[in-house]
Amino acid sequence: MCGIVGYAGDEDALPVLVDGLRRLEYRGYDSAGVCLRTEPLTVYKKAGEVGELASVVPESSDSTCGLGHTRWSTHGEPTDENAHPHLGCDARYAVVHNGIIENYDELRDELEETGHAFESQTDTEVVPHLLEEADGGLVERLSSVVERLEGSYAVACTSAETDEVVVARQDSPLVVGRGEDANYLGSDVTAFVEHTRRVSYLHDGDVARITSGGVEVWNDGARVERDVETVDWDVEAAEKGGYEHYMLKEIHEQPRSLRKTISERTDETEGEALIDVSQDVLTQSRRVEFVACGTSYHAALYARRLFEEHADMPATAEYASEYDGPHDPENTLVVAVTQSGETADTLSATRRAAREGATTLAVTNTVGSTAARETDEVVYIRAGPEIGVAATKTFASQVVTLALVAVAAGRVRDTLPAAEASSILSDLKRVPGAVQKILDNEDAVEDAAAEYGYDDAFFFIGRRLGVSVALEGALKLKEVSYDHAEGFPAGELKHGPLALVTPNTPVLAVLTDGTRPEETLNNVKEVESRGAPVVAVTSTDTDEAKRLADAAFTVPSLGEMEPLLANVYLQLFAYHVARLKDRPIDKPRNLAKSVTVE
Amino acid sequence: MVPVGNRPVLEHVVEALADAGIDELVFVVGYRRERIQTYFGDGGDWDVDIEYVVQEKQLGTGHALLQAEDAVTDEFLVVNGDSIVDASLVSALVSADAPAVAVTRSDQPTDYGVVNVEGGSIVGVEEKPRVYDAETETINAGVYAFDEAVFDEIHARLPGGETSLTDAVVSLSQGRSVDAVRVEGWTDVSHLWDILRVNSEVVETHDEGRADVHPTAHVADGVALGEDTTVGPNATVLPGTALGDNVTVGAGAVVANSVLFTDVRVGENAVVRDSVVAEDARLGPDTTVEGGRADVVVEGELYEGVRLGGVVGDYSDVSGGACLEPGAVLGNDVRVGTGTVVDGRVGSGAEVRR
Numbered sequence: 031m032c033g034i035v036g037y038a039g040d041e042d043a044l045p046v047l048v049d050g051l052r053r054l055e056y057r058g059y060d061s062a063g064v065c066l067r068t069e070p071l072t073v074y075k076k077a078g079e080v081g082e083l084a085s086v087v088p089e090s091s092d093s094t095c096g097l098g099h100t101r102w103s104t105h106g107e108p109t110d111e112n113a114h115p116h117l118g119c120d121a122r123y124a125v126v127h128n129g130i131i132e133n134y135d136e137l138r139d140e141l142e143e144t145g146h147a148f149e150s151q152t153d154t155e156v157v158p159h160l161l162e163e164a165d166g167g168l169v170e171r172l173s174s175v176v177e178r179l180e181g182s183y184a185v186a187c188t189s190a191e192t193d194e195v196v197v198a199r200q201d202s203p204l205v206v207g208r209g210e211d212a213n214y215l216g217s218d219v220t221a222f223v224e225h226t227r228r229v230s231y232l233h234d235g236d237v238a239r240i241t242s243g244g245v246e247v248w249n250d251g252a253r254v255e256r257d258v259e260t261v262d263w264d265v266e267a268a269e270k271g272g273y274e275h276y277m278l279k280e281i282h283e284q285p286r287s288l289r290k291t292i293s294e295r296t297d298e299t300e301g302e303a304l305i306d307v308s309q310d311v312l313t314q315s316r317r318v319e320f321v322a323c324g325t326s327y328h329a330a331l332y333a334r335r336l337f338e339e340h341a342d343m344p345a346t347a348e349y350a351s352e353y354d355g356p357h358d359p360e361n362t363l364v365v366a367v368t369q370s371g372e373t374a375d376t377l378s379a380t381r382r383a384a385r386e387g388a389t390t391l392a393v394t395n396t397v398g399s400t401a402a403r404e405t406d407e408v409v410y411i412r413a414g415p416e417i418g419v420a421a422t423k424t425f426a427s428q429v430v431t432l433a434l435v436a437v438a439a440g441r442v443r444d445t446l447p448a449a450e451a452s453s454i455l456s457d458l459k460r461v462p463g464a465v466q467k468i469l470d471n472e473d474a475v476e477d478a479a480a481e482y483g484y485d486d487a488f489f490f491i492g493r494r495l496g497v498s499v500a501l502e503g504a505l506k507l508k509e510v511s512y513d514h515a516e517g518f519p520a521g522e523l524k525h526g527p528l529a530l531v532t533p534n535t536p537v538l539a540v541l542t543d544g545t546r547p548e549e550t551l552n553n554v555k556e557v558e559s560r561g562a563p564v565v566a567v568t569s570t571d572t573d574e575a576k577r578l579a580d581a582a583f584t585v586p587s588l589g590e591m592e593p594l595l596a597n598v599y600l601q602l603f604a605y606h607v608a609r610l611k612d613r614p615i616d617k618p619r620n621l622a623k624s625v626t627v628e
Numbered sequence: 629m630v631p632v633g634n635r636p637v638l639e640h641v642v643e644a645l646a647d648a649g650i651d652e653l654v655f656v657v658g659y660r661r662e663r664i665q666t667y668f669g670d671g672g673d674w675d676v677d678i679e680y681v682v683q684e685k686q687l688g689t690g691h692a693l694l695q696a697e698d699a700v701t702d703e704f705l706v707v708n709g710d711s712i713v714d715a716s717l718v719s720a721l722v723s724a725d726a727p728a729v730a731v732t733r734s735d736q737p738t739d740y741g742v743v744n745v746e747g748g749s750i751v752g753v754e755e756k757p758r759v760y761d762a763e764t765e766t767i768n769a770g771v772y773a774f775d776e777a778v779f780d781e782i783h784a785r786l787p788g789g790e791t792s793l794t795d796a797v798v799s800l801s802q803g804r805s806v807d808a809v810r811v812e813g814w815t816d817v818s819h820l821w822d823i824l825r826v827n828s829e830v831v832e833t834h835d836e837g838r839a840d841v842h843p844t845a846h847v848a849d850g851v852a853l854g855e856d857t858t859v860g861p862n863a864t865v866l867p868g869t870a871l872g873d874n875v876t877v878g879a880g881a882v883v884a885n886s887v888l889f890t891d892v893r894v895g896e897n898a899v900v901r902d903s904v905v906a907e908d909a910r911l912g913p914d915t916t917v918e919g920g921r922a923d924v925v926v927e928g929e930l931y932e933g934v935r936l937g938g939v940v941g942d943y944s945d946v947s948g949g950a951c952l953e954p955g956a957v958l959g960n961d962v963r964v965g966t967g968t969v970v971d972g973r974v975g976s977g978a979e980v981r982r
Contacts, residue, residue, distance in 0.1 A: 463890070
């Protein structure tokens with residue numbers, strides 16, 4: 031997913047373009063660029079978020095026409111060179127593009143034979159060179175170029191000669207905004223809705239010219255008119271697709287994002303996890319050290335157990351900010367778990383490990399992020415953009431991705447039999463459906479939030495894999511509801527925290543498979559005898575837990591993935607408590623999505 | 629959301645609306661609206677703007693429309709989300725003067741609202757008549773063009789409890805002319821066997837795309853494969869079948885003329901014919917759904933000789949060696965024990981053992 035903006039009007043184009051890119055940043059934020067119509071064309075582009083671009087462009091310009099792009103790369107590094115806009119050989123044409131040009135190889139070969147030189151690895155760059163080869167004005171040129179393109183695209187281009195943006199679309203969205211003496215272009219209306227609410231949606235096969243004076247559209251060579259509509263909605267709500275908050279939207283996206291996480295990575299028939307990490311790294315390392323912060327740290331705590339079990343290697347998880355370097359660098363694999371790939375503490379810990387000679391692996395959501403670039407190996411969690419500051423779907427995708435890496439390690443190290451691997455992979459494939467089943471039970475969690483959400487403090491307990499989920503459940507509640515919440519290993523309760531337990535401190539207990547529930551039940555009894563209400567998340571077949579608890583939620587039977595399912599209930603609990611208290615759920619005070627300072 | 633050809637019925641409707649040039653949609657959603665919101669978002673993928681309004685209590689289709697009162701102005705169309713319409717049908721209603729109702733012919737008029745038309749106008753609607761006059765087998769296709777006057781009619785009827793759109797149409801027709809617009813291109817999929825039939829018409833060629841089909845498996849033409857569907861060694865997938873995303877068909881299994889929703893798992897050597905298997909259901913190894921015709925009772929109505937091998941609800945788990953007799957219908961989250969033979973209807977949440 032990428033975002034495109036364009037402008038032709040009577041004001042300075044630069045701030046309009048940069049603001050539009052900020053609005054579209056949810057569509058991708060690993061590189062961004064703008065092109066201003068000047069002679070020759072002026073291009074600013076930069077790897078990183080739109081903010082990075084904003085820091086290198088001047089405050090104002092003389093240009094009144096231009097285009098911009100923000101990129102979410104799934105293939106190819108988000109370097110400065112690969113950032114859009116792309117120019118041809120002599121900076122006469124600039125192009126931005128959203129989509130995939132499938133026959134780009136063949137077009138590139140042909141262009142290179144006739145002497146065109148390419149600077150990037152993108153498919154997009156063929157377009158400005160093809161524009162140079164074509165004849166006529168920009169509309170004629172782009173019309174003839176798109177006839178040669180196969181695939182899906184929304185392309186926008188501008189030339190050094192005239193103040194116009196010319197666009198074409200096929201299977202990728204493009205909207206034109208119609209203002210007074212200015213017209214706009216965007217991948218969606220959020221790009222320009224602050225300037226005009228009068229819009230026209232382009233159709234497949236349309237070629238359009240946007241100038242300060244108007245918008246002209248052609249389809250199949252003939253002039254056509256596209257209806258002008260008035261959009262009438264709140265910019266932010268439109269992006270949430272009917273949900274009140276990004277956090278809830280992202281919680282509900284988990285079945286879909288998890289299907290992407292496991293896509294083409296499981297071979298149940300052969301019992302193999304298809305993960306692109308060097309076999310040598312997995313076989314030669316003697317120990318694994320996870321470094322991470324916040325929610326990612328909790329995913330690492332989950333994963334370290336899976337590594338010890340499946341790959342039979344000692345594995346530790348440390349807060350990145352507390353990391354003192356690898357114990358035995360030559361034989362240690364250091365795994366950096368970071369959603370953004372830019373978390374400063376994690377980067378710093380990973381750099382230190384690399385400096386001391388350890389092999390490094392990044393597990394991240396962001397293609398081409400600093401973590402991905404700097405480590406020896408990288409595995410992507412494929413959760414898609416996460417906008418809510420409280421991480422939800424990325425935790426689930428981190429755990430599942432790390433489980434796949436643990437299985438891959440167990441197989442190449444010959445510590446995990448194929449039959450057992452096949453059964454774990456089968457469980458991983460069942461996670462998306464099982465999460466959906468829990469989401470279908472949201473009403474019951476909402477009731478529990480209403481019943482217990484106003485108490486004094488909240489304690490989350492579990493054992494083994496349940497510890498990471500207890501910590502994560504408490505963190506979610508803190509982040510979004512501002513309540514005092516703590517997670518503990520269940521056995522630690524009696525060594526201190528039990529002193530805090532009262533009839534007004536609900537205890538949320540993780541009692542699923544993978545958490546030694548029969549032992550934790552003793553702790554449940556301890557807190558119940560002090561009068562604390564107990565909310566339990568249990569396996570399907572544990573009647574005793576259901577009998578003891580004041581409220582019980584069950585997860586589908588899924589072995590060591592059950593604690594991950596329990597976490598979905600805790601996400602919903604945190605969300606609904608916060609919602610009842612009317613907290614700014616998507617923008618908790620003092621917090622930011624990706625913490626890029628140490 | 630029930631899929632036909634691996635796409636929800638509602639998506640077929642949204643596409644028809646978009647093709648007919650409608651780009652502002654209001655979805656009236658209720659129970660389990662999240663799946664619809666997650667799937668459609670703000671409509672960008674279909675080049676439409678979707679706004680959501682919530683019907684908190686299910687008090688009829690008229691009450692549902694009322695929830696959209698603040699979201700629409702002047703003239704607008706109202707479309708049911710659970711039957712498939714063509715863009716041409718939508719266009720016919722767009723060009724009609726509101727109020728107007730799309731009507732079509734059906735050979736099963738007793739299943740629907742039978743419309744009495746005089747001089748091109750609606751003079752009455754009878755819901756699911758027991759007997760009907762063969763000359764009036766014109767039924768309500770569930771697509772309407774209204775103006776804001778319809779809200780007054782619904783408000784007037786609200787104190788009576790549940791209120792349907794047909795009630796509103798009948799009231800409107802008493803004060804002014806309600807045009808009956810004759811249309812083609814309406815496909816009802818309210819019965820499960822309709823889904824199988826329409827699905828088999830829609831799936832023509834399969835695009836293996838990102839499915840993982842074992843080299844020894846056979847996937848016929850006329851099969852739709854979702855993303856990351858896995859078809860194991862020596863498995864056979866026969867025509868009329870749609871396998872949703874992340875479906876797993878085990879080694880040696882046979883799936884024919886069936887619709888398997890997302891995340892379904894079919895065990896080794898299972899046979900699944902003429903069946904609808906809903907989300908995340910599991911059929912164990914050697915499960916047999918023989919398929920064929922059966923007499924099926926739905927909401928007290930007997931439907932004779934319909935082609936329906938079996939239905940398995942969301943999250944249901946059928947253990948190895950179980951058999952479903954033709955026409956067996958399992959609700960959601962049903963557990964069926966090893967080797968059990970199941971016939972007739974099994975309610976949601978039930979456990980069936982040998």
